[in-house]
Amino acid sequence: MNNPAFDLLMWARGPGFDIALAIFIGGIVLRLTEIIILGRKKDMAPAKGNGFLQGLKTIFSRSVPRKGLIKFAPVTYLGGYIFHLGFFIAFFFFAPHIALIQDAFGISWPAAGRVIIESVTALAVLAVVALTYSRLTDPVRKSLTTFDDYLVLLLSVLPLITGYVAVNKLFGDPTMMLAVHLLSVEALMIAFPFTKLMHAVSFVFARYYNGSIQGRKGAES
Amino acid sequence: MSATLERGLNALREQIDAPVASFFTSCVSCGLCAEACLFYRETEDPQYTPIKKLDLMRRMWSREFTLLGRIGGWLGLTKPITDADLTAWEPLVYDSCTMCGRCTLVCPVGNDLTMMIRKMREGMSASGHGPVELIGAAQRHIDGNSAMGDLSKAIHAQVKNAVADTGIEIEFDKPGVDYMVILSAQEIAEFPDVLGAMARIFKKAGVTWTISSEAFEATNVGIQIGSRDIARTLVQRLVDAAEKLGVKGVISPECGHAYQALRWEGPNLIGRAYNFEVIHIIELLDQLRAQGKLKTKGMNTQKLTFHDPCQINRRGGINKEPRRLMNMVAENFVETEDAGTMNWCCGGGGGVGANERAAPLRNIAFKRKKAQIDKVNPDAIVTMCAYCHHTLDNVLEEFNMDLEVMGLTELVAEYLDDDA
Amino acid sequence: MANKPMLPELMKTHGVSRRAFMKYCASLTSLMALSPALVPRVAHALETAMRPSVIWLSFQECTGCTESITRSHAPTLEDLIFNSVSLDYHHTLQAASGHAAEAAREQAMKDNYGKYLLIVDGSIPLDNPGYSCIAGISNLDMLKETAAGAAAIVAIGTCAAYGGIPHANPNPTGAVSVSDIIKDKPIINVPGCPPIPVVMTGVLAHFLTFGIPELDELGRPKAFYGESIHDRCYRRPFYDKGKFAETFDDEGARAGWCLYKLGCKGPTTHSACATVKWNNGVSFPIEAGHPCLGCTEPDFWDNGGFYKPLSVPSGDYRKMGVAAVVGGAAVGVASALLAKAGKAKAVQNHETVDAHDLEKSS
């Protein structure tokens, strides 16, 4: 006799994860290779500032919003921050996830408690709801939004919701919900290299280029 | 040869590099660039969202520079760019963007949208979609010596006046001096007092300089219309003249895009570094101040504020220098909100000022600048770009604002300590 | 022997008082995870229950389940329950052997046709019936034959319930569970490797008093398998606080923190271990410092490794990752070179823009 939920979980932990990982990593490498090999011409103008250092600095400094702008797009800014932070904390500080990272890379750190994980998860989900609402109603967001954007929002929020449901046993068989959670993550991984989710990696390059272009001129970035 | 779609697409294709690819890959269509954009903020029309202005370039990148896009293209899921597309995008790329660079600084993933607009204009102009005024200016400058036509006589006349006013000799084509001075057509035509100002300051500071009668025009319409070929020709003229005279450096005048053209794009256009340095006049004045060679006496008591030209501050990195000079001569110097790196554009840059079709939009967009100025309510506005000066003068008049606009070099010269 | 003495008679002959019977009923009710309000009904059911005939068949098994159920020597609940049934065939426990043993089974089947309870431990091989035979009869035939006259079947242990260890990859004997073969009889699965003795007796008690208990979708009595180990685990508060033992001998292990990261399958395992415990309620694996293996679940042997946390992929994903990097890079280089060639061609085809050809000819 088999337990379909258990079998699905084992598939998601086994071949499912392997397939998703291969597409995820292979896809990211592919897209980054496409970008890097394209290259850029050496800048002949004598530099006034250090483009390399400012490029590196901008990778981090651009995470801080420019003064006075939040009030013009509060939903995008606050929703964006809450979602990213929530997703980050829930992903990197929930013990089962740390166990995965430890298994893969051999490093680990203390886990956060349930109250923190569940609070940030709930906040991140609410943020996605707000961001989706803003895409549906705000004229600028609406005019920019394509199918890709909604897909990305859906794929980002599903692991949060399924994870919350699986841990709290809100409904469904917990083993099944755990399997569904893993499958939702695998869907996210598979879509990652081929959707706007890719920004989570390529932003490092974009910010570096931006900072180095501005930095060479001695201008702020 | 004539402007064709193929030539334009080819030119656009040449522009796509790793930064562009990383920018398009990173965009999450959050729309925050719109909030930074002068034209969106004043019209609240979503078509002016900066990243949307780049959509054709994004399409080309996706179809020709990514595996997935290429497959999509083979399957007929995406359509190649047509001449109608380019026509539709023309007003977005030329009329509603001054390449002010604010979006570049707010993009959360770090996309340099301004640089991409500059690149996209390469394709637009090569395919015959440049604004007629800029095309005219390019032809005048290529055929003559300035975007305004032949200014040979004008500059000689203005130099003669300056010599008469100051009693200081200004020599044309004098080899071996420290600097070759170039001027923007705007200065030659509208604000020639800068010549006398420079003459007095340099004399006091012991700086020797000359003007080339072959290449004295600093503006470069090739940068604005987006044509490397035209820009290269114009830069080459300046480089040839400077190298012929054997000067130590070329002083880039109070002109935004001229600084971009000669200082930052020039070497890349001609494919080599220069044998001389390029220094902005305000950079030089601040250097002289630091060396103690620039001394002033007295202060302006009016309430003065400073307007940062986008290409010189935000995209040129000259931010603290003008403020140090302002503090030397202005007793009541008040900064506007967003002053400095995030200053609002006057609305005339990037060729928009010359573009008649853009005039109504430009006047709407100016409301942002007006609100910024109104809040401070100064007696006069100081700036370091003759084109900003020109735009501010015109629009202030249109809005019935009785405000004086002045160039920083002239203001400093006014308080020059002649006895020191 | 069946259908004769009932439990109260048995107790009387053992000199057990009514008060003891009350205590027994109270404990039995608690054991069956029923409300204390049902104690009188349990008592009544026990007083009136007939003593059923039980046939116990052991197939591909290790006798661990029988060991487990016979482990207690003191007159405990288990003893009493077992004393209330007539175990007519159990080839490990019965005195008779050979033909006599098989004759006992056949006699019991004949006498109690349609009424006896069949208990099975061990899985049934399907690849070749010869893999496991008793008295020359293959397990499959014996099960089919014995099941035909059974009132109900209790599949004791994970092997009988789900195939268990014989069913684990690569399953060389083609082992299957009872429910894979018998489709027309009520089957109560009592999985565990082995099951907790009191759970086995609790299920029997329930069968004797109230009939077939409520079962979950895997055929397990909900009373004992309704909740996960994780939900009932006394170490759960540490999980919720994010405190985990990282190795078997670190501070966390000594302090009794959660064993999730050491591979505990508690979250996906349904069993009463954490509440009923083992060895007369002394302890259970997690209390002894070892993660739950998940033995009450189908295919627990193939769950990716006992010491691998649930959230860690079970496959050799690192190899896959390296292959993906190489593959991705190769495709990426190819794609980029194609793009670069397109760009190089564009540079080559560059038509110099002249100020006089900025307008379209047409």
Next chain:
Amino acid sequence: MDCKHSSAKDSPEKDDVFSFVTTGNAIPFLHEIKHALEHLLKTGTESVIDLGAIPFAPGDERILEEILGQGEVDATLTIMGQSHVRETAIPGVWRVDHLDTNGAFQSRFIEITFLPNILKTQPEDAERGLATLVEHLGAIESIGKPQGDT
């Protein structure tokens, strides 16, 4: 490692650590007892709560023990192993713990009642008692008769 574990288990530090682990079930449980006690006083309805049905951590047990405490009655019944029937410091609330012959817990209850039923003599046992007594008396009398005859 086994040695280490058993020693850790016996050491006081381990117990200290565990006695503060709670599931948060103790307080709602005490409220349930309160309601049952109110019900008993109002209607005379007795309640029994099975402690085996509630997940308790050592910390919960500690809270329960601290609040309920030990009352006036403490009876030990010897029936198939021992049973402890104790009134807690909250009169009307009893703890009934059934142990097997090995001294391990079989089941544990909280009874909200004026007197737990199991303390009372059951009619069946009384009948058996009567029979035994009659038997004994019969034996004594059968011994006494011939003596009287003498």
